Amino acid sequence: MKSHRFYTLLVWTALIFVLLSCSSSKKISTYPGGSYWPYIGNTKAHLYVFNQNYPAENETKRPETSIIINREINPTATYLGEIEALDMQNIAEILTQSSDLVAKGLSKCFIPRHGIVLYDQADSIVAHLSICFECDQIVAFPPIRYKNVTKENVVWKEKDIKKAEFDIQAIEKVITKYQQN
16 A cells, blocks of 8 residues: 555656656747747858948948848848857847837937848748847847837836846847957
8 A cells, every 4th residue: 555655656756857847948949940039940140240331431321221131141241150059049039038129229320230140951041130239229030029018109118228228238248259259
């Protein structure tokens, strides 16, 4: 009788352990094709800089605001290198958990100088980010499904602005690592 209780307890303990281990691995498995931007399968990410010489002397025209123009890399862009998978996952998680203030920008200049382009296994462009660290704005394709969406024509709360600034600074920290190489 005691051995029956022991085995029952052992089976329940093992079942709980298995269920808890499955739920803890969720964060690792959601990026490829799941709930984090860009919501597709495995990709590789390349970092570019562009609009580096803007404004040129006597410049009157605004620069391009996207790393991708007509499905091609912006001709003014300079390739800096491939972003490691874990760093790109970190950026994707930050973006997805952020507020849409990141997309709206915290000021209005939006002259992006950094771009991230994601490629599928066939080296086709599948997603991209154009990033302006001067005005704290990131424009993404496909659009990001932000966790926190602000209402239109509402004064932004200080805590939401601070969160957006913090998120953009975290992304800038990851990107800066690749500019120093």
